[in-house]
Amino acid sequence: NRSEALRTLGRYASNKELSFTWYDAAVLSQKIRQTVPPPKRQLPNARFRFPRATDNSGFDRLS
Template sequence: MNDDINVLALVKGKERYIFLFDDSQQADALRMLGRHAANPELSFSWYDAAVLGKKIRNEATSRERARFTIPQSSDIDE
């Protein structure tokens, strides 16, 4: 079990948006970005949601690739 928490933050003027989620909550985090973008009372835009959503998806893809990468003998320090 992985207890790591992902932190995603955005500063817009005086507003601070900080999203905390674990790997199993990736879909929930993406939905939350959309809910924030749809809220006209916030300065959080659809562009912000798209950029942060891309970061979430790219990070998840990187973790998956790293998980399945077999180290080469040249990668191991002797």
């Protein structure tokens, strides 16, 4: 999981007992972001259906 890996890098960088620096975390997180595609976000289902502004419903014509 991408976000979990990024959090782990931050935890390692903040641990003073390790020789893992914030620079190391930044370099590795940049590589992760470049190689791993971001997760696809699912949009919630719409509760209502409205016509789009480009839809031609015929209401703009005067009869």
